[in-house]
Amino acid sequence: MSAMSTTLSGIGRRWDGVVDRYNALPKPARLGLVILFAAFVYLLPLLRPPILTTNNIDFGGVMFSVAAFALVAVGLNIVIGYAGLLDLGYVGFYAVGAYTTGVLTTYHWHWPFFLALPLAIAVTMVTGVILGAPTLRVRGDYLAIVTLGFGEIIRITVKNVEWVGASAGIKDISHPNTIGAAPNPPFDRGGMFDVPRLQWDGIIPSLDRDHPTAVLAFGAVDAIPYYWVILTALILVLVGDRLVKSSRVGRAWEATREDEDAAELMGVPTFKYKLMAFALGAAIGGLSGAFYASGQGGYISPDSFPLLLSMLFVAAVIVGGSGNRWGAIVGGALVAYLPERFREFADYRLLFFGLALSVLAIWRPEGLLPPRRSRRAKAVEAEIEALEEGALEGSTHA
Amino acid sequence: MPDTTPAKKALLEVDDVTIKFGGLTAMDSVSFQIREGEILGLIGPNGAGKTTCFNVMTGVYQATSGEVRLDGVSLAGRRRHKITQLGLARTFQNIRLFKSMTVLENVMVGADAHSKVGFFDALFRLPRHRRTEEEALAKAKGLLDLVGIKARHDELAANLSYGEQRRLEIARAMATGPKLLCLDEPAAGFNPAEKVQLMQLIKKVRDQGYTVLLIEHDMKLVMGVTDRIVVLEFGKKIAEGTPAEIRDNPAVIAAYLGVDEEDAS
Ligand SMILES: Nc1ncnc2c1ncn2[C@@H]1O[C@H](COP(=O)(O)OP(=O)(O)O)[C@@H](O)[C@H]1O
Ligand SMILES: [Mg+2]
Numbered sequence: 001m002s003a004m005s006t007t008l009s010g011i012g013r014r015w016d017g018v019v020d021r022y023n024a025l026p027k028p029a030r031l032g033l034v035i036l037f038a039a040f041v042y043l044l045p046l047l048r049p050p051i052l053t054t055n056n057i058d059f060g061g062v063m064f065s066v067a068a069f070a071l072v073a074v075g076l077n078i079v080i081g082y083a084g085l086l087d088l089g090y091v092g093f094y095a096v097g098a099y100t101t102g103v104l105t106t107y108h109w110h111w112p113f114f115l116a117l118p119l120a121i122a123v124t125m126v127t128g129v130i131l132g133a134p135t136l137r138v139r140g141d142y143l144a145i146v147t148l149g150f151g152e153i154i155r156i157t158v159k160n161v162e163w164v165g166a167s168a169g170i171k172d173i174s175h176p177n178t179i180g181a182a183p184n185p186p187f188d189r190g191g192m193f194d195v196p197r198l199q200w201d202g203i204i205p206s207l208d209r210d211h212p213t214a215v216l217a218f219g220a221v222d223a224i225p226y227y228w229v230i231l232t233a234l235i236l237v238l239v240g241d242r243l244v245k246s247s248r249v250g251r252a253w254e255a256t257r258e259d260e261d262a263a264e265l266m267g268v269p270t271f272k273y274k275l276m277a278f279a280l281g282a283a284i285g286g287l288s289g290a291f292y293a294s295g296q297g298g299y300i301s302p303d304s305f306p307l308l309l310s311m312l313f314v315a316a317v318i319v320g321g322s323g324n325r326w327g328a329i330v331g332g333a334l335v336a337y338l339p340e341r342f343r344e345f346a347d348y349r350l351l352f353f354g355l356a357l358s359v360l361a362i363w364r365p366e367g368l369l370p371p372r373r374s375r376r377a378k379a380v381e382a383e384i385e386a387l388e389e390g391a392l393e394g395s396t397h398a
Numbered sequence: 399m400p401d402t403t404p405a406k407k408a409l410l411e412v413d414d415v416t417i418k419f420g421g422l423t424a425m426d427s428v429s430f431q432i433r434e435g436e437i438l439g440l441i442g443p444n445g446a447g448k449t450t451c452f453n454v455m456t457g458v459y460q461a462t463s464g465e466v467r468l469d470g471v472s473l474a475g476r477r478r479h480k481i482t483q484l485g486l487a488r489t490f491q492n493i494r495l496f497k498s499m500t501v502l503e504n505v506m507v508g509a510d511a512h513s514k515v516g517f518f519d520a521l522f523r524l525p526r527h528r529r530t531e532e533e534a535l536a537k538a539k540g541l542l543d544l545v546g547i548k549a550r551h552d553e554l555a556a557n558l559s560y561g562e563q564r565r566l567e568i569a570r571a572m573a574t575g576p577k578l579l580c581l582d583e584p585a586a587g588f589n590p591a592e593k594v595q596l597m598q599l600i601k602k603v604r605d606q607g608y609t610v611l612l613i614e615h616d617m618k619l620v621m622g623v624t625d626r627i628v629v630l631e632f633g634k635k636i637a638e639g640t641p642a643e644i645r646d647n648p649a650v651i652a653a654y655l656g657v658d659e660e661d662a663s
Contacts, residue, residue, distance in 0.1 A: 240521055247520035247527060248510040248534070251499070255507045258496035265456055267482035267511025267574050276517060 008364040015326075015369055042231060045224045046197040046213065053200075056343050060213075060223035061296060066336045067230045068288050068295075073316040073332030074237055074325055075284025080314070081323035081371075082245065083277035084257030085136070086144040089151030090285050090313045095305040097124045097286025098293035099158060102170035102300055105293075108163075113176035113294050117287070124286025125279050132278040136271060139260065151310050159302035169301025173294050176229070179216035191217030191225075223296040230291045234329075237284055241325055244280075253277055315353075319360060321367030330369055409434045409609050410455070410486075410578050415464035417454055424450040426633040427464070432578060437600065437610045439624035439641075441617065443653060446630040448613045449491055452580055456488050457481045469577065482511055485577035489567040489584055491613075497556035501547065501566055504555050505538035508573030534573075541569040544606075545599060561592055565599075572603070579603065580611045585619065597623045617654060621645065629653065 022030060040047075045060040053059045072094065079087045100123045103109070104116035111119075135146045158164050180192030191214030199208035213224045244250060252273040255263035264270050293300050312335050320331025339349050360367070408431040417425045424447045432438045440448050453459045455466050457478040465474045473481050487508070496504050513534065519527040542548040545565040550558060558566060564584055571579060581600070585593045597619055604610050614620045620627060621641040629637040629644060631653045637644055644650055 243523060244517060244520045247531070248506075248513050248515050249517055249520050251503055251507050251510060254499055254503070255496045258498060259494050261458070261478075262490065262494040262496070263507070264478040265458070265482060265488060266508045266570060267479045268507065269477075269479050 008360075008368070011368055012370065016372065019372075038235070042228060045227055046195060048198050048200065050200045050203065052341075054340050054343075057340055058223060060227055062337065062340045064223045064227040064230060064295060065340070066333045067227055067234055068292055069313075069316060069336035070329045070332035071230060071234045071237060071288045071291075072285060072313050073320060073328040073335075074234065074241060075281045075288065076313050076317050077320075077322065077325060077328035078241065078253075078277050078284070079281035080317050081328065082250065082253040082257065083274055084253075085274060085278060086141075086314075087147045087278070087281065088144050088314060089147035089149065089154075089310055090281070091305045091307070091310040092147070092151040092154040093124050093128060093282040093285030094289040094292070094309070094313075095154050095158065095300075096127050096282075097121070097289030098300050098304070099164050099170070099289075100124070100286070101290040101293040102173050103164060105174045106172065107165060107170050110174065113174065113290075117290050120290040121283050121286050124289070125283040127286075128279040128282025129275065131282075132275050136274045136278060148307075148310075151305075151307060155302050155305050155307075158305075165301070167302055169299060169304070170293075171299050173298040173300065175218040175220075175294055175296075175298060178214075178218050180214075183217060183219060189214040189217045189219050189221065191215050220296060220298065226291070226295050230288075233287060233291065237287070238325060238329075245325075249273070249276070315357060318367055319357070321370035323371040324367075324369050327367055327369035327371075331367070407434060408432065409469060410611070411467045412451070412455070413465050413467065415451075415454055415461045415466065417450060417459055418462045423633050425454065425461075425630075428630065428633070428635050429464075430628045430635060430638060432609060432611055434609055435604070435607070436625040437604050437612060437623060439620040439627040440611060440613045440630065441615070441620055441627060442630035442636075444615075445632075447633040448630055449582055450633075451630070452488055452582055452613070455481075455580065456486055479511075482574050482576075485575070486580065487571040487574040487576035487578070488580040489564075489571050489582055491582040491586065493560075493563050493567060495555040495563055495566060495570070497554070499555060500551065501542065501553050501555055501558065502535075502538055502551040504566055505541055505569050505573045506534050508570040509534035509537045509575075511574040538569075538573060541572050542566075544572075544602070545569045560587060564588075564596070568599070568603070572608070576608070578609045578611060580613075582613045583615060584612070585614060585616065593619055 022033065025033070045063045048059060054062050072090070076087065076090050079085050079090075097120045100120040101113070101116050104111045104119060105113055131146070131150055135143050159167050164170070178190045181188075181190040183190035194212035194214050196207045196209045196212050198205045200206075213222050216225050216228070218225055245253075252263070252268045252270075255266065255268050256270045256273055260270050292304075316331040316335040317328050318331070319334065320329065321327030339353075342349075342352075345352065410432040412428055412430050415425050415428050416423065428447070428451065430438075440451065442448055450459065454461050455473065457473065457476055457480075461474070465472050467473065468481075468484055468486055471484065473484070473486070476484070496507065499507070513530050515527050515530045518524070539548060539551065542551050545568055547558070547562050547565050547569070550562060555563065555566060568579075568581065568584060571581075584600070585596045588596060593616065600610060600612065600623055612620070612624060621644075624641060626639065627637075627641055627644045628635060629647075629650050631649075636649045636653060637647045639647070
């Protein structure tokens with residue numbers, strides 16, 4: 001039992017070690033490492049490392065959903081982790097982003113994807129403000145209940161409104177325009193150039209020229225270009241998240257989460273900052289949904305946005321470690337990746353998931369990678385406990 | 399003595415304030431004024447309505463009747479953070495720090511009270527963000543130095559000792575740049591030596607130009623540090639005057655007899 005908890009908290013300590021070592025490096029070395037790491041992540045679906053690579057299902061597609069879930073988790077982390085607002089209907093924003101994109105690029109208009117994207121984000125953000133403005137004034141659990149309802153209302157609404165395809169959904173959603181040479185079906189996928197991928201014979205890699213990826217060709221065959229685009233969005237969002245969090249905005253969020261009354265009495269307009277966190281989270285959810293809609297599959301329907309998805313999103317943030325953006329990414333990635341990697345056990349997926357959550361809840365309730373501060377607070381608690389025990393022993397000896 | 403110079407203008411006026419909780423009248427037509435630059439003591443037995451008075455002043459409760467004015471501006475119906483921005487800051491009798499933020503961050507939240515930095519300033523690191531952040535940092539460090547916990551600035555607030563937490567509360571409130579600093583039993587739970595140190599700190603704060611409203615239980619302590627004293631009992635003001643006047647006031651002595659017994663037990 002304690003072995004489990006040591007293993008789990010070992011993750012946190014090892015991560016601290018990594019961060020410390022990284023921070024101790026000179027700036028050029030840090031930049032080099034970041035570029036190297038980013039390159040590795042971008043190339044992952046081409047490198048197809050053994051064990052990691054899913055065999056029964058397209059690895060590029062899996063990596064796309066990993067990145068999409070990570071993006072969603074980063075957005076939800078702002079709402080739950082930073083501002084402390086329990087949003088149980090995040091899938092609603094995901095759906096609003098997806099449907100706005102579907103309607104704009106395909107169903108009613110034929111906007112190019114990259115023009116529809118900003119509007120999808122804006123529409124989702126406005127939805128967030130409309131939902132948040134009345135509910136965020138009320139304290140307590142109302143928000144959880146209202147957002148839970150919101151997720152369902154969005155799903156039921158799109159199911160019944162012909163204008164957005166009702167229960168049939170929207171099919172054949174236009175892909176983003178291919179960058180480079182235009183595709184020339186059925187065989188020429190277009191794009192700027194082709195890159196081969198690796199294949200592995202045990203631990204021996206070799207080039208696999210039979211399955212090239214056409215760079216930035218957005219078609220129905222290859223998910224990897226979509227992965228690159230959403231990964232780029234994730235990186236941009238991460239940079240923005242970091243800049244905003246390490247400012248008075250981030251402090252205002254945290255103060256509000258810690259003690260809303262005290263924050264107000266210290267001059268924090270808490271409502272404004274809660275609404276800001278909520279709207280930003282919504283916008284990022286919408287962004288993710290837009291990518292999902294015009295992704296490789298190009299199909300959305302009310303069934304694409306079940307309540308369960310909201311629960312998975314929240315689980316991703318909590319599993320990763322609420323309040324830490326890297327934790328959110330890890331949580332999102334795991335929640336998307338593990339079921340695909342272990343498809344053989346597909347029938348037991350929910351069982352495993354429930355077990356894993358219970359294990360985590362018992363031995364590491366703060367998540368895999370909680371913010372450094374909660375780890376530090378835990379360490380101090382342990383220290384104090386040890387001291388007290390020592391003091392007690394001392395007094396019994398005396 | 400400041401108390402004999404009526405020319406000093408009233409910074410805060412509590413004007414005939416009554417507040418009722420159901421059948422209980424926690425403040426009953428209470429009026430008093432705080433003059434610029436003084437330390438006013440607000441004393442009275444437990445449950446007299448001292449904390450309630452702070453809560454009415456800072457917008458936590460709405461007065462049933464009467465109003466509070468700061469610099470002639472009525473505070474009635476204003477949002478709490480607006481009242482803080484107008485220049486009223488407080489500490490809490492039951493410490494309420496942002497526990498999982500660092501000591502420095504706690505004070506910086508206070509320093510942000512007048513910040514105009516918004517989302518876009520932060521996202522694009524506009525000059526205003528940089529400038530404001532540097533100012534807030536310098537201010538926070540200065541205040542931590544003043545209250546004597548600068549060495550602990552990188553610690554989580556939750557990890558401070560009780561006394562350090564009380565001091566951090568004062569620094570955080572001062573960081574909001576108040577015209578009037580309201581301290582709710584800042585020495586509660588201290589031993590006599592710590593209490594004396596804290597009173598010295600409060601005098602130091604006043605000498606920096608702050609006006610202080612101090613709730614304190616310990617009569618002897620209040621006598622030593624305040625310029626004037628207001629005494630509440632059962633929600634009513636029973637006396638007001640210099641420490642010397644209060645000491646000899648029969649009503650106050652009667653009200654405090656019970657407390658003496660309490661202290662002795
Ligand atoms: N929110 C409230 N609801 C009901 N009664 C309250 C509330 N706040 C304070 N009181 C009552 O008002 C009286 C004054 O309390 P308080 O101002 O805390 O006294 P103290 O002088 O010790 O600070 C007490 O009887 C208390 O129980
Ligand atoms: Mg009190």
